[in-house]
Amino acid sequence: GAVVSQHPSWVICKSGTSVKIECRSLDFQATTMFWYRQFPKQSLMLMATSNEGSKATYEQGVEKDKFLINHASLTLSTLTVTSAHPEDSSFYICSASATSGTAGELFFGEGSRLTVL
């Protein structure tokens, strides 16, 4: 299957700093990328949907200015957690689709565990 790489796999930072997480599709062009957040023992919650070259669409309750998403190319999307606080500590997972929307199969990265001290 298609490969989606996420980096870093884990990061620890001090409160108030910003953290950038990268999501790359290695062997296909990702028209659409999705960012999810997962708390311990809970399911994945969609944060935002991004299409290459356009602004991300955020889910209700997700702060756009805090979770900056950039999808500048068909193989790379980044999520920047700005001014991170302990409540932002979570497991962040990206997924990518070669087609628009969710009509096609989604491929997921390995996730990035963020711990904010």
Next chain:
Amino acid sequence: KQEVTQIPAALSVPEGENLVLNCSFTDSAIYNLQWFRQDPGKGLTSLLLIQSSQREQTSGRLNASLDKSSGRSTLYIAASQPGDSATYLCAVGGFQKLVFGTGTRLLVSP
């Protein structure tokens, strides 16, 4: 608003048993339904994708069915193995959105 529920939340079986995981969703207007596996602290691995026009998909010991009208999908695992131990998630695909269920934690003991 689409809601996805998985039953049971946890399941423990001895090796070799055949088992069924259930997924139900409230809005039948879906594009597809996907089953994933997640190991602790890891990302998701896609197992099976069923398009809305399909009734089932099979891959090895896995078989997933979809009954869109009743809002249900089942994942059947034949001859379970300890390596099957993981959390299994179903996700319902709508336009530009994939809604996940709460998952079933499976433990297969030797």
